[in-house]
Amino acid sequence: MSLSQVEAATESDQVEQPVGNLRQAAWRRLRRDPVAITGFVLIAMFIVVAVLAPLIAPYDPRDTPGAGTITPTNIPGPSAEHWFGLDEQGRDELSRVIYGARQSLLVGVVAMLLGMAGGMVLGVLAGAFGRWVDSVVMRIVDIMLSIPGLLMAIAIAAVLGRSLTSVMIAIAAVNVPIFARLLRGQMMSQRESDYVLAARSLGVRRRSIVLSHVLPNSMSPVIVQATLTLATAIIEAAALSFLGLGGADPAVPEWGRMLASTQRYLASAPHLALFPGLAIMVAALGFTLIGERLREALDPKYRR
Template structure:
């Protein structure tokens, strides 16, 4: 290289080499996610669950919680599958397939809203603790430690019992158990970003701490939080069913819930075991779908899995 070449500004490498700037890691994560069979299975399950919940009025053959066929249910038998009712009837004379479809809608709405609330509050606490530090970090983390010392389901049951039986109380109860998880995770991600070279460079340029945290550190710390949100949705679906099973769900009998279906099936297990089998399978498969998708996202966003 001559002296003239050394003084001549060199063109930046093409986007294909650098991975297209900041979008490179996300593109690589998307490619790894598409190659993960478990992630594909989880995404398909989650997509089917969402479609069934959203399109419930179109997919359900009857109205939810109708007792039109209650006369066909006797103390010793429950009608099984037939041409009119593919999965049979429940103990109250309602179409079991319709109850399952509308139960998916209840689980989706409560699970998504509770996770969103828990993520928002937990992210706020995590940003304050990891971004400001000092006594603010100490106070917030001690509060988080207290909440983490209580089992999540026990905390959710306690909050739901205090607030009363309603969908809003269930959402708040489940989100209260999720707040400390998101707060601690985001705080740890922000603390890991503090010593990075780009943060030191931004401080040397005189940028304010708030701008550095919100504009640069926070976007680079959201990957693990998004993965945890997907995994938490699986827990939320199970906790919604658990609270309904314990009698803390929606008091309106016209609202279909998978947990309530398990309760009503207890007295009929010897006569019609499918009354508990179908909602149990729905809960397990839905939770499995979110778990597989969350684990696939974690592996896709982990740079060490790029090999």
């Protein structure tokens, strides 16, 4: 038989060099990507600042070193002693921006994790069971999505009362339907894939197919969305604080509230809006840069 000679002669397909799995390949691409590196550096900076706030901040954010000198029309701007100037109560603005990073990152991370967890539960329910479970869950998600995000966050935060926890829950709730819909869509498409059919033909149990094949292969866009959610959560937290729905203790520095309380002094002390505003923008930018590049790195369509 001529075919057996062919087999003996050519085992031409050698094992190729290992190139790692999808996540490792994505990581390698991100490490070479200047935009992603910029994002990492920005975020790393904020994390360091937040963690080491007591060491870095030149003053206690609650102290009022300029209490005797300021008036509503005379709020000193940046100087050698106070790099970012003083705020309307005579507190050191730089120290307050530094301590504010703690609040913003905390709210962002916790709100994102809560939102992702909630969205994943709904998404897995809809994506794994399909049929009427899917219909019911997705109609609930549609209803949640039909309410403007900020409006819903305001309503929830208002009902739950003024606390950091209620801000986190409110922002998480806004993100739950987004994660749910994203994960459900991914799982639906993965369920149609050949390797799921192969697992079924092997007699693998349904629960095991969902948990060990469908779900892990559906997570890439969810991770990207989580990164982007961190950015929007920080902005939303600032917006809620700005509207007076932030944490209960006004002495705790928070970027959003700092912005809100400077409204009346915009003409005389524009620096009070500038610094917390910049901080919010740069932190959100950092997460957005990472998220966008992560999306491309994980998407096989962009692979070179």
